[in-house]
Amino acid sequence: MTSTSKVQITISLQDPSLDDDELQAEVENLLPQIKDVDGVENVDLVPVTEAPKGSKALGGFLLGMLQAEVSVANIKALFGFLSDRLGGQPIKMNVKASDGRELNIEASSQAEFDYAYQKAQEFLKG
Structure with a gap:
């Protein structure tokens, strides 16, 4: 896989201490921050039309979920950001x-x- 390849990463916050509104506010707060991470080409809330089994929705979007498109060469920057910002919170x-x-x-x-x-x-090398 070349370094110009793109990867789609769906991020799901799993913090049980937050209610639905707080969880969605956390995700919406992350959006502009993730957009500024090097190599992230697109990031948005996950629409209900892409709902995995058992997901909850709020206002047409899946609760607590984001989807980002990032170049393989810059995936480390996204993981670093997520680790720094959400290192103590469970995410999938x-x-x-x-x-x-x-x-x-x-x-x-x-x-x-x-x-x-x-x-x-x-995974991306293999």
Whole structure:
């Protein structure tokens, strides 16, 4: 896979201490911050039309979920941002390669984010 390839990453916040409105506010707060991360070409809320089984929706978008498109060469910047910003909160990520393969990973600590990044790199190389 070349460094100009793009990866789609769906980020799902899993903080049980937040109610639905607080969770959605957290996600909406992250949007402009993620847009500023190097290599992120697009980021938006996940529309209800792309709902995985068991998802909750709020105002036409999936609750607590974002979808970002990032170049493979800059995936480290996105993982670094998420680790710094959300390092103590549990999140789930789905990494979808340009060839359609998918990897589901979870992280809730700095060590887990490092491990998730390592797994994502291995996945994208293979």
